[in-house]
Amino acid sequence: MSAQLFVVATPIGHLDDMTFRAIEILKSVALVAAEDTRQSAQLFKYYNIATPLTACHDHNESNKIDQLIQRLKSGENIALISDAGTPLISDPGFKLVRAAQENQIRVVPVPGACAAIAALSAVGLPSDRFSFEGFLPSKSSQRLLQLEKLKDETQTLIFYEAPHRILDCVTDMMHIFGEDRPVGFAREITKTFETIKKMTLKELVSFIQNDHHQQKGEIVLIVGGNPVNKDVDQDQLDQLLLRLLQDLSVKAASQLAADLTGIKKKIAYQRALELTQNQES
CATH class of the missing domain: 3.40.1010.10 (Tetrapyrrole methylase, N-terminal domain)
Incomplete structure (x- = not known):
């Protein structure tokens, strides 16, 4: 044996x-x-x-x-x-x-x-749904492409980043995700110079630029997910999707909901999937 x-x-x-x-x-x-x-x-x-x-x-x-x-x-x-x-x-x-x-x-x-889970537990961003993305590409062009793919994700996103790339990384995030996207910054977790803060991406760029000490050590970034379009009430969206799901597949219902409300199809699809799973559980 x-x-x-x-x-x-x-x-x-x-x-x-x-x-x-x-x-x-x-x-x-x-x-x-x-x-x-x-x-x-x-x-x-x-x-x-x-x-x-x-x-x-x-x-x-x-x-x-x-x-x-x-x-x-x-x-x-x-x-x-x-x-x-x-x-x-x-x-x-x-x-x-x-x-x-x-x-x-x-x-x-x-x-x-586990640094990712430790950071998530302390930064005050939603933890019911999250995606661990690890390290982004080191080259800015490839990093921007990867961030573009992630910008509409509604779950919390967790990244690791090297200290010598952290300023470039959060600057790219700000350009793709927007200045007001919430982010948790966790550096040197459990160590002497532990830093855990929550702010917007714009504020984080400034924070790192103004304090070179923040460009040292082990770093975890916790980025809030893309919220559903603010012009569409969440309850109204849920009611619409629930009604459509009575007669249509998740794919068809989310497409129609996106057409009717103007929200992104990916967001409507993810919410329709969640509602379907909630009904089955």
């Missing part, structure tokens, strides 16, 4: 944000696959974890998979960790987890810190 692959979340800054279960698992497994063994060695020293470490990152993951899978098949438990937070969330590990699943090896999540 093969052993288990544990996907273990580690702190995103404050070393005390480590679960008891995570510590015990890291001490008990035969091997820990880490994104950066030097970074993880500091965590291991803090918690007196003596388990051997092996590097498993973007550049060697494909070559390491066979070796790690064979050790799992031989009965050795292995843990997977990243430099900080939950593995696979904009971090390496997907290929190893996929290979483990394909080889009928049990993959066990060990939950803990």
